[in-house]
Amino acid sequence: MFPRRQFLQLAAGAAVLPAVSTIAKAQAYPSRPVRLIIGYTPGGSADLTARLMGQWLSERLGQPFVIENRPGGGTNIATEAVVRAPPDGYTLLLAAPANAINATLYDKLNFNFLRDVEPVAGIIRFPNVVVVNPLVPVKSIPELIAYAKANPGKLNMASSGNGSTIHMSGELFKMLTGINMVHVPYRGGAPALTDMISGQVQVMFDNIPTCAEHVKSGKLRGLAVTSTTRSEVLPDLPTVSDFLPGYEASAWYGIVAPKNTPADVIDTLNKATNAVLADAAAKTRFAELGAILLPGSAADFGKLLADETEKWGKVVKFSGARVD
Secondary structure, three states: OOOHHHHHHHHHHHHHOOOOOOOOOOOOOOOOOEEEEEOOOOOOHHHHHHHHHHHHHHHHHOOOEEEEEOOOHHHHHHHHHHHOOOOOOOEEEEEOHHHHHHHHHOOOOOOOHHHHEEEEEEEEEEEEEEEEOOOOOOOOHHHHHHHHHHOOOOOEEEEOOOOOHHHHHHHHHHHHHOOOOEEEEOOOHHHHHHHHHHOOOOEEEEEHHHHHHHHHHOOOEEEEEOOOOOOOOOOOOOEHHHOOOOOOOEEEEEEEEEOOOOHHHHHHHHHHHHHHHHOHHHHHHHHHOOOEEOOOOHHHHHHHHHHHHHHHHHHHHHHOOOOO
């Protein structure tokens, strides 16, 4: 989760982006406010990402983008609301890794995410960072693997909850290394971080924006980032894939619409989103949080959704993860 204060500062600064309409207002869409539904509570990274994008899209398309929070059911309540909405482009969903993970994590859903939505555009992705409590005698990924193999079941791995991206990042690591760490789920990342710092738990694959300051201050020891490239926020840390080829885990956000939304509406939204991501001010603000932009076509985002659903499905099955 991104720090609330930092994100609110970004939101306040979003107004400096040029309010230039890159889409001719003569077009029929949008002719009224657009709802962008998210499956999370206000104040978190998804909510504030949506509000930034909503403001920027409003400036470019000339209609309000109203952010609607519908938390609950691991984002499934919000997803179902969008899947059941009229396919006219006026009800959109901020898609997140939970959508890819839930396809396997839940035994029964009232929808099939990949089948029932139209990809619109990617927005950002950001990696996690492997951190340990400083009392753990390891300073690198190879040392962590060796220590865990020599002490099976003695390391506790914290997460923000069963099936979360933080949890799944750790399970993917366990799957590829064959090590045994005990998963300890918390109800959110904040209490997990508190216990990490106190030493109640020893290992966590946390979001970079949340724990970067703890790494810089020495309260936690950073070992590596989970993306395939280094992070500008923690540039001294290598990537996990430097030592474990094929490993990659990151959180991401993008926009989807109900199935059968007209192609011209999808195209309008995709072009407007890409125009925002091409703006220098938006690039700077997301880079400050360690986020990587996801520009591209609707088909590009659709491929990411399919790839992530397949990838995390394997990890969920391996881990035996269950919803609370």
